[in-house]
Amino acid sequence: MEKKNRGVLAVVSGFSGAGKGTIMKELLAQYPDQYALSVSATTREPRPGETDGQEYFFVSDERFREMIAQEELLEYAGYVNHYYGTPKAYVMEQLDAGKDVILEIEIQGALKIRKKFPDTLLLFISAPDAKTLQERLSGRGTEDEGTVAKRLSRACEESEGIEAYDYFVVNDELGKCVAQVHGIIQNEHARVARNLEKIAQIRAELKAFERR
Ligand code: 5GP
Secondary structure (H helix, E strand, O other): OOOOOOOOEEEEEEOOOOOHHHHHHHHHHHOOOOEEEOOEEEOOOOOOOOOEOOOEEEOOHHHHHHHHHOOOEEEEEEEOOEEEEEEHHHHHHHHHOOOEEEEEOOHHHHHHHHHHOOOOEEEEEEOOOHHHHHHHHHHHOOOOHHHHHHHHHHHHHHHHHHHHOOEEEEOOOHHHHHHHHHHHHHHHHHOHHHOHHHHHHHHHHHHHHHHO
C-alpha cells in the first residue's frame, strides 16, 4: 500500500464577514476524511450558537497567558480587543496522520506560521466587494455597531497584506468557492518537493530495469 504523505498545512484568512467559516464547514462536510480544522483558543465571548470546543475554546485571559507560557500555542495574535491562538498538539498530530490541516486565522498569525513552516499554503478569502462585506457584517446582527466598524477598519488594514498570500479567492458563490479552495489545497500534494521519496523510488526502479 502507498505510504500516506504528511498532510498539507493550509492557512485560510479573510476579512471578517467574507464567509470563511461557512466555507470551512462546507469543506469539512464534503471531505471529512481529508481535512482537519484546527480549533483556536480565544478570550472573546461566544456568539449565540457557538459552543465551547467547536468553533473555539473560549478561555479566560489568565488561561490564555498560561497557554503562551507553557508553549501550547503555535502562534497567537491580538484582534479587535481579544486574543486568538492556535493550539499546537492537535495540528501536529493531524499533519502526521496525513490529514490536511486548515487554520482559519488572521494575517499576523498567518505570517508567523509561514515563518515557522515555510511550506505552509496561504489562502486569502474575500467578499466580492466592500459593500457586500459591510452588509454581511451588519446583517449578522451578532456584533454592535462599534465592533462592526472596528472589524471593517481592520479589514482595511488587512487588505494591505494580501500580497503575502499564495492565493486570493473571491467568495461570490459558496459552492464554487468551496470547490476552488479544495482544488488549491489538493494540488499541493503534487508538488515535486513533497514527492521526493516517490521520485527516488521510481528512479531506482527504472535503474533496476536497465541493469537486467
Ligand atoms: P472571530 O472573532 O470573527 O471568530 O475571529 C476574528 C479573527 O480572528 C478572524 O480573522 C479569525 O480568522 C482570527 N482567528 C481565529 N482564530 C485565530 C488564531 O488561532 N490565531 C490567529 N492569529 N487568528 C485567529
